[in-house]
Amino acid sequence: MDQEKIEKIKNLPEYQQLVKERSSLAWILSGAMLVVYYGFILLLAFNPEFFTTIVSGEHISIGFPLGVAIIIFAFLLTGYYVKKANADFDDLTAKIKKEVE
Amino acid sequence: MAQVFKYLGAFIALALLPVAAMAAGAIEGGEKQPVNWPAITMFIIFVGGTLYITYWAAQRTKSAKDFYAAGGGITGFQNGLALAGDYMSAASFLGITGMVYLKGYDGLIFAIGFLVGWPIMLFLMSERLRNLGKFTFADVAAYRFKQTPIRVLAAFGGIAVVILYLIAQMVGAGKLIELLFGLDFNYAVLLVGALIIAYVTFGGMLATTWVQIIKAVLLLAGATFIAIMVMYYMDFSFETLFKTAVENRNGDMNILFSGGFVSDPVNAISLGIALMFGTAGLPHILMRFFTVPDAKEARKSVFFATGFIGYFYILAFIIGFGAVALVVGSEYFAGDKLVGGNNMAAIHLSHVVGGDFFLGFISAVAFATILAVVSGLTLAGASALSHDIYANVINKNATEAQETKVARISTLIIGALAIVFGIGFKDQNIAFVVALAFTIAASANFPVLIMSMFWSGMTTRGAVIGGWLGLISAVVMVVLGPVVWTQILQMGEAIVPYKFPALFTVAIAFVSIWFFSITDKSARAKEDKEGFEAQFIRSQTGIGAESASEH
Numbered sequence: 001m002d003q004e005k006i007e008k009i010k011n012l013p014e015y016q017q018l019v020k021e022r023s024s025l026a027w028i029l030s031g032a033m034l035v036v037y038y039g040f041i042l043l044l045a046f047n048p049e050f051f052t053t054i055v056s057g058e059h060i061s062i063g064f065p066l067g068v069a070i071i072i073f074a075f076l077l078t079g080y081y082v083k084k085a086n087a088d089f090d091d092l093t094a095k096i097k098k099e100v101e
Numbered sequence: 102m103a104q105v106f107k108y109l110g111a112f113i114a115l116a117l118l119p120v121a122a123m124a125a126g127a128i129e130g131g132e133k134q135p136v137n138w139p140a141i142t143m144f145i146i147f148v149g150g151t152l153y154i155t156y157w158a159a160q161r162t163k164s165a166k167d168f169y170a171a172g173g174g175i176t177g178f179q180n181g182l183a184l185a186g187d188y189m190s191a192a193s194f195l196g197i198t199g200m201v202y203l204k205g206y207d208g209l210i211f212a213i214g215f216l217v218g219w220p221i222m223l224f225l226m227s228e229r230l231r232n233l234g235k236f237t238f239a240d241v242a243a244y245r246f247k248q249t250p251i252r253v254l255a256a257f258g259g260i261a262v263v264i265l266y267l268i269a270q271m272v273g274a275g276k277l278i279e280l281l282f283g284l285d286f287n288y289a290v291l292l293v294g295a296l297i298i299a300y301v302t303f304g305g306m307l308a309t310t311w312v313q314i315i316k317a318v319l320l321l322a323g324a325t326f327i328a329i330m331v332m333y334y335m336d337f338s339f340e341t342l343f344k345t346a347v348e349n350r351n352g353d354m355n356i357l358f359s360g361g362f363v364s365d366p367v368n369a370i371s372l373g374i375a376l377m378f379g380t381a382g383l384p385h386i387l388m389r390f391f392t393v394p395d396a397k398e399a400r401k402s403v404f405f406a407t408g409f410i411g412y413f414y415i416l417a418f419i420i421g422f423g424a425v426a427l428v429v430g431s432e433y434f435a436g437d438k439l440v441g442g443n444n445m446a447a448i449h450l451s452h453v454v455g456g457d458f459f460l461g462f463i464s465a466v467a468f469a470t471i472l473a474v475v476s477g478l479t480l481a482g483a484s485a486l487s488h489d490i491y492a493n494v495i496n497k498n499a500t501e502a503q504e505t506k507v508a509r510i511s512t513l514i515i516g517a518l519a520i521v522f523g524i525g526f527k528d529q530n531i532a533f534v535v536a537l538a539f540t541i542a543a544s545a546n547f548p549v550l551i552m553s554m555f556w557s558g559m560t561t562r563g564a565v566i567g568g569w570l571g572l573i574s575a576v577v578m579v580v581l582g583p584v585v586w587t588q589i590l591q592m593g594e595a596i597v598p599y600k601f602p603a604l605f606t607v608a609i610a611f612v613s614i615w616f617f618s619i620t621d622k623s624a625r626a627k628e629d630k631e632g633f634e635a636q637f638i639r640s641q642t643g644i645g646a647e648s649a650s651e652h
Contacts, residue, residue: 001635001638001639001644001645006634006635006638009638009642009644010634010638015638015641015642018641018642019641022641025224026224026225027224029220029224030220030221030224030225033217033220033221033224034221037213037214037217037373037377038370038373040213041366041369041370041373042366044210044359044369045365045366045369046366048358048359051206051358051359052358056340057340057344058340058344059340059343059344059347059354059357060339060340060343060357061206061357061358063206063209063357063358063359064206064209064339064357067206067209067210067213067418068415070213070217071212071213071216071411071414071415072411074216074217074219074220074407074411075407075408075411077220078219078220078223078403078404078407078408079404081220081223081224081400081404082223082400082401082404085228085397085400086397090397093396093641093642093643096642096644097642097643097644100644101644
């Protein structure tokens with residue numbers, strides 16, 4: 001890629017929008033995953049008593065729905081990212097490619 | 102092609118020889134398990150099927166791109182299954198169910214740690230990797246830097262992780278096969294080695310991927326069946342499941358709660374970092390992003406992989422508790438311990454819920470799992486040797502034919518090493534190797550890779566010093582840690598009190614990369630920094646990226 005092409009792509013509004021949207025989405029979702037996971041680990045480390053709470057019947061402790069919820073949350077985050085990316089990023093990328101190629 | 106087929110035929114004969122030998126041996130020997138015919142029948146069907154796939158793939162594997170990246174023609178869904186298959190190793194299936202069986206809730210905490218690296222990999226890495234890379238993760242790590250030092254570092258880090266992971270898989274495989282099939286350990290390791298060399302040498306990434314996909318489907322189907330049967334026996338009530346489990350543990354409620362697995366926050370966070378960033382530094386996983394046609398399929402593949410892995414861990418959790426609740430007959434116990442150890446919990450449970458036939462099926466699936474994961478590892482190790490070391494350092498003018506030939510020779514070397522190490526480490530305590538593999542992946546491969554994609558100020562010097570310091574500190578701290586220092590070397594109290602020292606070694610790598618980059622005033626540093634813009638644009642848009650091959 002030569003300098004002229006680099007400058008051209010950098011100045012495209014579609015490119016700037018793509019970088020901005022993808023970066024903010026990626027960092028927000030990564031942050032959400034990290035907060036949830038390390039929040040869970042810190043809760044386990046500093047308040048283990050919390051996990052002895054029984055939420056249903058006599059044997060279902062709060063840890064089970066919480067653990068499964070984290071797994072489902074991780075999956076939903078990836079689904080959300082892919083949905084957003086398929087809807088917006090691919091269009092923008094196609095436009096950028098059309099402009100420069 | 103005829104010649105290849107002849108070799109394949111020889112391999113089939115070679116591969117199946119030990120099965121016959123084993124059948125004879127098992128009749129004589131009193132100590133080994135009885136011959137498990139349903140397992141052997143299903144296993145032979147699986148081997149036959151995968152060798153046919155290898156033959157089919159061999160006809161389509163001509164160029165280097167075919168060999169390393171299956172021609173770039175794998176779809177997102179297929180790649181999602183293959184990625185999940187790489188991650189759902191026998192160690193992970195049997196290990197996590199065994200851990201739930203032993204410790205209850207703590208097993209779930211561990212499984213969650215293994216999963217959460219995947220979304221991060223999707224958000225920050227998958228599309229960029231696809232847009233920048235060609236065959237190996239070193240292509241991305243070395244993109245704008247001086248090739249030789251970064252390639253050597255990445256190949257070293259990659260091969261170290263592959264070899265350690267291989268040792269864990271091969272020793273585990275030998276033990277498992279000895280127990281399930283009544284097959285001698287050395288034969289079992291030889292059999293695995295011969296088959297994976299056949300898959301990878303002839304079929305390359307295409308065969309490796311399809312073996313992985315088939316195994317992933319079989320494993321998911323088998324695990325689903327066990328979990329449904331567990332719930333059927335428990336009237337589809339988790340209350341009944343947990344209640345029965347607690348009753349079988351003499352009323353001890355502790356399996357329902359965390360048993361102090363993360364009582365030490367530093368250890369817990371360090372483990373989390375090792376699992377999360379280690380996943381994003383495993384060469385056989387990273388390599389799969391180059392098998393899809395574009396960034397869109399790359400991101401879809403992580404979505405599917407995360408779904409399959411998450412689903413699998415929920416099943417593993419039900420299976421582990423199901424084993425506590427249902428594996429009660431005296432035939433499954435030697436004294437008060439499970440026959441074959443806690444890691445056999447899922448296997449015994451499959452017998453309880455599905456009889457001899459289903460036990461055979463799950464045993465064959467466990468064997469297939471080992472074959473598939475070891476194939477992926479071998480291919481990743483061979484690629485590091487042939488693509489990074491040979492074609493980019495030793496002989497920079499190598500033709501594609503030369504490189505592909507070296508790749509096949511490298512496969513033989515890595516496959517032979519896997520056999521030698523598998524047999525050599527047979528009776529060794531290998532508990533440390535997985536910790537070491539993940540710690541190296543997180544401390545050497547991951548920091549260099551991620552910084553090269555995100556930080557414009559990184560220079561060759563920073564990457565090389567930071568990467569090597571991460572690698573060396575990982576090895577040193579694991580050796581001084583509780584598993585090697587205390588358990589294996591028996592030197593008394595560990596100098597480093599963490600099994601996974603990733604919290605420190607990852608920090609060492611990142612800080613060194615930063616420090617030795619900002620203080621680098623060389624001409625090369627200027628060139629490195631200037632290259633960032635072009636790299637960044639390609640990583641975002643895919644302009645100039647590798648495309649899928651024509652056929």
